[in-house]
Amino acid sequence: FDVITGTGIRHVRKVEVATGTPSVSPRALGIFGLLGVYVGVIPVFLGLLWLPFLRSMPRSWMDFWISLTVGLLAFLAIDTFREAFEVMGRVPEFLNGLMLVALGAIGAFLALTGIDGIMRRRGGSRPAGARGMGLALMIAIGIGLHNLGEGLAIGAAYTLGEVALGSFLILGFTLHNTTEGLAILSPLVQEKVSWRDLFLLGLVGGGPTIVGTWTGAFTYSDPLSLVFLGIGGGAILQVISVLVRARAESGESAIEALAKPRNIAGLLVGFILMYLTGLLVAG
Template sequence: MSVERNTTPAGKGGFGWALALVPLLLLGLVLAYLVTTGGGLRELAGPPLEKVTIERITLPEPGVIKVEVVNDGPQAVTIPQVLVDEAYWEFSAEPSTTIPRLGRATFTIPYPWVAEEAHAVTLITRLGTTFEGEIPAAVQTPRLDAGLFWRFGLVGLYVGVVPVVLGMLWYPWMRRLGRRAMSFVLSLTVGLLVYLAVGTWLDAQEFAAELPAFWQGVPAVILVALIALGVLLVVGNRRPGASGERSPLSLAYQIALGIGLHNLGEGLAIGAAFSAGEAALGTFLVLGFTLHNITEGVGIVAPIVRQNPGLKHFALLALLAGGPAILGTWIGGFAFNPVLAALFLAIGVGAILQVVWEVGRLVAKDSARLELPTLNWVNLGGFVAGVAVMYLTAFMVKF
C-alpha cells in the first residue's frame, strides 16, 4: 500500500510568505514611532537643515534668466528671495517657491543680462541660507531648430565618425604585417582601450560630482560600471563561436561599441560648452578630440586584419564608434542632463573593460602561437605605445 507524502516545502505555502512579511511590518511600526516622537530626542533638535542644488542656469531669451533647482535636503525648502549680481530681483517660481524634499522648481528672473559678460545668481532661503550659481559668459541658450540641429550634428560627425574612418584607413597596411607586428598592434589596442576606460571613468566621476546628494553619484557610477561589465561578460559567455571563442568581427563590434560610449561623453562636453556660450572652448575641444580619436580606428580594425568583412561592416563599425558623438553633441547642446551623462559613461566604462578582457585574451592566444609568454617585450611595447599615443594627443583637450 503506497502512502503519498506532502513534498511541498514548509516555507512555500501562504503561511510561509506571511512569515516573511512580519519583519517588514515591525520595521514599519518602528519607523512610525521614530517619525512621530523623534526617538525621544526632539528637545535636542537644531534648526532645519536646508540644502538645494542648482542644476542648470539657462538664458532662453534676452532679458530672461531661468534657474533649475532640486531640493536634495531632508525637508522642504522655501526660497522667497533671489539676488542677481548682488541686487535683489523679482522672479516667478514654477510650481512654487516652496520645494518639497527631492522636488524641483524653476525660477524665472526678468533680468537684463549683458551678452558675453559674467553674472552671478544667488538663491536665499527662508532661514537665510544662500546657494550660488554662475553664468561664466552670458549667451542665449540654443533653441532646437533645424539649422542648429544639423550644425551640431556636423560637429559630432567631425569629432566622432571622421577620425575613426581615417584611422580605419590603416587597415590595408596592417594586413601586410607579420604575426609579431600584429601582436604589437593588438597590444597597442589594449593600451588605447585602457586609457579610454580611465578617461571615461574620470568623466563619469566629474558629472556624478555635479548631481544632487541623494543620487549618490560616485557609488552609482561604480555600481553601474560593474553591472554593465558583468552583464556583457555573461552575455558574451552565452554566445560563443563554433570553437568556443568569439569571432574577430564580433570582437571588432564590441570594441566599436565601447569606443562609441566613450565618444558619447566627448559629444556631451562639446555640446554643453557651446550651449553655455563657451564657443572658444567648444572649438578647442572639437580640434582636440578629432586628433585624439584617429587612433581609435586602428583599435577597431585590429582584430579583423586576417579577414575582409566587406565595406558594409566597415561602415557599420565606423557609425557605431563615431555616431554616439553626434548624439552626445545634440544632448549636450539642447537638453543636457548630468544624470544621463553619468549613467551612459558608467556603462561605457563597463563596456570598455569587457573589451579589454576580450582583446587581452586574443593577445595571449597569439603569443602562445608564437611560443612566447603573454607578457613579452613586443606586447609590453605595444601596450605602452597605445597609452602614450592617447596620453600625448589628450594634451589638446585638457584645460
C-alpha cells in the first residue's frame, strides 16, 4: 500500500498476507500426499520407463550409464548440501546447524553402509552393490532420502503462504525427478527384472517425497530440515561410494575407469542433465 505524508512524500510498503497453517485432517493429508505423488512418485516411475531404450543400447555402453548415474548423484549431493547451508543461516547459533547436518549425513552414511554389508553377507561371494537389484535398491534409497528434502521444501512453501513458489517447485521438481529414474535403472540394464521390482524401486525412490510434504506442511522447522537434508546428502554420498567400490571389485580402479572418454562423457552428461532440469526449480 501507499502512504503519502503531509509534505507529499510517498512511501510504498508491502504487507505480507497472513495465512493459516494447515491443520492435520484427512483432506489436508490427501492434498499434500497427492503433491508428493505428483512430484516424487510419478516422475521416478516415468524415468523407469526408459528401461527398454537402455536395453536396446550396446552392452559396451554399460559403463557410460553407470558413470551417468554417478554424475546425477554427485549433482544431487552438492545441491542438497547447498540447500542445507542456506537453511543454516536461519537457525540460531546455539543449535549449531552445521552439526545437525553432519549428524544426519554421518548417520545416513553409516546406516546405509550397514545395510549394504548385510546384503553382501546374504549374497555370499557376490557383492550386493556390484550389480543388479541390490545396487539399484541402494540408489533408490539414496534418491528417496534426497526426495524427502524436496517434499519438505514444497510443504513448507505452502505452509508459509508462498503458493506461487510452491506451485513452481512442483513443476520444477516433477521434471527434475524424471532423470532420477535413469539413475536407478543403470544397474538393471543387463539384468532380468520384473514389473514388481520396478514398482518397488519406484516407491522407494519417490515415496519419501510424500512424507516430506506432510512433514513440511504440518511440522516444518529449520533444525529438522537440516537433519533431513543431511540424511539425504549422506545417503547419496554412500551410494556413490558403493558405485566406486563396485568398479574396484571388477578389477579396474575408479581412476582408470574415469580416464576412459566414454565414462568422462557419462559423468558430464549426468551432471549437466541435472543442472539443466534444476534450472526449472531455481528459476
